[in-house]
Amino acid sequence: MSNREITLEVRELTKRFGSLVAVDHVSFEIRRGEFFSLLGPSGSGKTTILRMVGGLLTPDEGQVFLGGKDITFDPPEKRDVNIVFQNYALFPHLNVYDNVAFGPRRHRWPEAKIREEVTRLLEMVHLTGYEQKYPRQLSGGEKQRVALIRALITRPQLLLLDEPLGALDLKIRQSLQLELVDIQEETGITFIYVTHDQSEALTMADRLAVMDKGRVLQIGDPKTIYEQPQNRFVAHFIGNTNMLEGKVAAVEGQDVRVRVPKLGEFWGRPLDGADVRPGQSVTMSIRPEKMRISRQEPERPGYNKIAGVVEDLIYVGVSTEFIVRVSPVKTLRIFAQNISREDDLWQITWDDPVWVYWRPERSLVLVE
Amino acid sequence: MSAASMTRQARRVRFRYAFYRNLGLTLNIFPPFIYLMLLFYAPMAIMLVMSFWKSGFMTLEPAFTLDNYVKFFTTPIYVRAMVNTFLIATGSMIALILVGYPIAYYLARYAPQWESLILYFLIIPVEINFLVRIFAWKIALGRSGIINSALMSLGLIEEPLKFLLYSKTAVVIVLLHEWLPYVVIPIYLALKGVSPDVIDAARTLGSDRWSVFRHVLLPLSVPGLFASFVLVYIPMLGEFAVPALVGGPSAYMLGNVIESQFLSAGNWGVGSAIGFILLTITLALVAIVIKVAGVEELM
Ligand SMILES: Nc1ncnc2c1ncn2[C@@H]1O[C@H](COP(=O)(O)OP(=O)(O)OP(=O)(O)O)[C@@H](O)[C@H]1O
Ligand SMILES: [Mg+2]
Numbered sequence: 001m002s003n004r005e006i007t008l009e010v011r012e013l014t015k016r017f018g019s020l021v022a023v024d025h026v027s028f029e030i031r032r033g034e035f036f037s038l039l040g041p042s043g044s045g046k047t048t049i050l051r052m053v054g055g056l057l058t059p060d061e062g063q064v065f066l067g068g069k070d071i072t073f074d075p076p077e078k079r080d081v082n083i084v085f086q087n088y089a090l091f092p093h094l095n096v097y098d099n100v101a102f103g104p105r106r107h108r109w110p111e112a113k114i115r116e117e118v119t120r121l122l123e124m125v126h127l128t129g130y131e132q133k134y135p136r137q138l139s140g141g142e143k144q145r146v147a148l149i150r151a152l153i154t155r156p157q158l159l160l161l162d163e164p165l166g167a168l169d170l171k172i173r174q175s176l177q178l179e180l181v182d183i184q185e186e187t188g189i190t191f192i193y194v195t196h197d198q199s200e201a202l203t204m205a206d207r208l209a210v211m212d213k214g215r216v217l218q219i220g221d222p223k224t225i226y227e228q229p230q231n232r233f234v235a236h237f238i239g240n241t242n243m244l245e246g247k248v249a250a251v252e253g254q255d256v257r258v259r260v261p262k263l264g265e266f267w268g269r270p271l272d273g274a275d276v277r278p279g280q281s282v283t284m285s286i287r288p289e290k291m292r293i294s295r296q297e298p299e300r301p302g303y304n305k306i307a308g309v310v311e312d313l314i315y316v317g318v319s320t321e322f323i324v325r326v327s328p329v330k331t332l333r334i335f336a337q338n339i340s341r342e343d344d345l346w347q348i349t350w351d352d353p354v355w356v357y358w359r360p361e362r363s364l365v366l367v368e
Numbered sequence: 369m370s371a372a373s374m375t376r377q378a379r380r381v382r383f384r385y386a387f388y389r390n391l392g393l394t395l396n397i398f399p400p401f402i403y404l405m406l407l408f409y410a411p412m413a414i415m416l417v418m419s420f421w422k423s424g425f426m427t428l429e430p431a432f433t434l435d436n437y438v439k440f441f442t443t444p445i446y447v448r449a450m451v452n453t454f455l456i457a458t459g460s461m462i463a464l465i466l467v468g469y470p471i472a473y474y475l476a477r478y479a480p481q482w483e484s485l486i487l488y489f490l491i492i493p494v495e496i497n498f499l500v501r502i503f504a505w506k507i508a509l510g511r512s513g514i515i516n517s518a519l520m521s522l523g524l525i526e527e528p529l530k531f532l533l534y535s536k537t538a539v540v541i542v543l544l545h546e547w548l549p550y551v552v553i554p555i556y557l558a559l560k561g562v563s564p565d566v567i568d569a570a571r572t573l574g575s576d577r578w579s580v581f582r583h584v585l586l587p588l589s590v591p592g593l594f595a596s597f598v599l600v601y602i603p604m605l606g607e608f609a610v611p612a613l614v615g616g617p618s619a620y621m622l623g624n625v626i627e628s629q630f631l632s633a634g635n636w637g638v639g640s641a642i643g644f645i646l647l648t649i650t651l652a653l654v655a656i657v658i659k660v661a662g663v664e665e666l667m
Contacts, residue, residue, distance in 0.1 A: 054568075054572055055571070055572070056568050056571065056572070075571070075576070076568070076571040076572045077571055077572070077573075077574045077575055077576050077579075079572075081572065082572050082573065083568070083569065083572045085565045085568070085569060087563070087565055089563060089565035089566045089568065089569040090566075090569075091566060091569075091570070091584060092566070092588065093584075093587045093588055093590075102570070102573050102583070103573035103574055106573060106574035106575050106579060107574055150569075150573070151572075151573070154573070154574070
């Protein structure tokens with residue numbers, strides 16, 4: 001995988017709007033056929049990056065390479081890059097057929113070939129028979145699929161999708177997510193998929209970049225991003241996590257002892273290569289599903305443990321979510337699998353005194 | 369009960385339902401409807417009837433005849449006025465679009481910060497009294513008017529340009545000035561309504577700037593062009609003050625013929641007939657434009 005051909009390279013890309021740095025020296029590479037996701041909160045600069053890659057906006061600094069060629073200043077129509085816009089941006093004066101045929105016509109395909117391809121793609125997204133309809137006669141999901149095949153038909157090297165499912169309800173969203181992944185695999189076109197929905201990015205992408213305030217904080221595959229977030233923002237933004245803030249009390253080989261004011265001392269493990277010293281301020285991040293809960297004090301040497309009171313519990317079928325108050329200002333979230341083996345779990349209820357415990361290597365020590 | 373009578377009954381029920389549901393609306397449009405009927409359609413119906421009556425100088429006899437229409441088509445000066453009318457109105461319309469479209473395009477696409485100021489300047493002249501404007505033009509276009517004086521002092525011409533006043537050109541120039549805002553504003557609004565993302569989408573799909581204009585902006589501004597056409601072309605066909613004041617005899621239009629039939633020749637029959645000929649042609653033109661431009665599709 002690592003030595004596959006690079007489709008897109010973005011180098012030190014920067015865009016300012018007045019005093020605001022919307023995109024701040026962003027660099028990344030995307031391999032051919034990859035499903036890459038840009039994930040970040042609203043205003044983090046995702047759309048701005050897409051617009052610079054697509055040629056709709058000129059960067060203030062940095063370069064964009066497509067297939068090894070510098071395209072930083074090429075106009076959009078000269079780039080082999082298409083965009084699916086968040087609000088679909090279908091041509092209101094053209095019917096579905098002519099909307100999809102727009103790109104091929106600009107590229108002077110023969111009409112017979114256009115007819116064949118449009119028909120095939122409409123079939124692929126289950127819109128056969130919609131040729132003569134106008135955009136205003138379509139539902140959101142239908143518009144979205146037309147926008148998608150309109151951008152796909154000329155088989156660009158790179159397809160940019162800007163929150164394409166953002167405006168749709170959960171059900172259609174999920175079915176279109178699957179459809180999108182299938183289409184991407186089938187066509188082999190490289191996708192950059194922008195979203196601010198972390199579950200969407202985790203389930204669909206081969207790799208993702210997490211952004212905040214115009215900067216890329218971490219790039220990696222979903223598992224790495226989830227299990228080994230580089231900093232507090234990523235840990236917090238991707239999935240759920242419990243954060244404990246404190247100071248390093250001791251470093252013993254791989255492990256670090258962190259003193260958390262009013263709660264006690266806990267063992268944790270920093271990321272490989274992180275430079276952790278006694279006295280340093282750090283944050284421990286523990287995923288809710290990595291914590292366990294019981295009514296008896298656990299007799300497991302080496303485990304981190306803390307006593308608390310069940311403030312709330314939410315039964316969600318396969319698992320139960322507990323909110324445990326461990327101090328007047330701190331609660332922890334724990335997801336426990338509903339497995340019959342752990343009889344004890346069934347008996348825990350509101351206001352019960354409980355113990356929360358976890359293995360030291362489950363608490364990630366973050367320095368940023 | 370047969371299927372046919374069932375559907376008939378269903379239709380009747382549906383009709384009654386629609387009637388009651390729309391009762392409020394019906395009551396609301398009733399007064400303006402009466403107003404239109406009494407003050408607009410009724411006089412028009414009377415004119416239509418009169419156009420088929422025998423008529424002469426200050427006389428009108430309720431006896432059916434086609435003479436009024438025959439007279440129009442057999443009098444060369446009237447036919448020439450009709451030709452003039454279409455030449456002037458069409459020429460002005462073309463000039464208006466050639467001048468107005470770029471202004472509207474520039475306003476909508478490239479001048480967000482100047483938008484209201486430019487629109488304001490465009491509209492101010494409309495607020496100035498119509499006759500004052502025409503007389504101002506008369507002064508400007510005259511033989512020793514500012515345009516001729518300027519051109520002569522620059523040495524561009526030796527003699528004053530005669531076609532500047534009392535000619536079809538003069539009428540077109542004044543009409544251009546008079547109607548420009550009504551052409552710019554609808555086109556501007558139509559172009560302004562095109563989402564920037566739609567333009568960006570066209571760019572990424574392989575359109576250069578010209579192709580975006582040709583395949584996206586132009587078709588999407590058709591409703592605006594149509595509105596301009598209806599707002600401007602039709603009144604221009606009925607124009608009489610401008611040709612009377614700056615056009616002279618060579619720019620005599622149907623409006624002038626109608627005016628003189630009613631006011632000086634006292635022949636209401638012929639006047640009415642010409643009015644209806646003009647109306648019929650106008651309606652036919654609007655229908656053709658709707659058909660050709662495919663406006664229904666877009667509205
Ligand atoms: N044309 C512009 N002029 C001024 N500021 C802009 C412009 N476009 C974007 N910005 C600013 O740049 C920042 C990044 O915007 P961008 O649209 O890239 O965010 P985003 O990550 O796509 O957010 P969202 O998830 O809400 O779509 C924002 O603070 C935005 O206000
Ligand atoms: Mg965005």
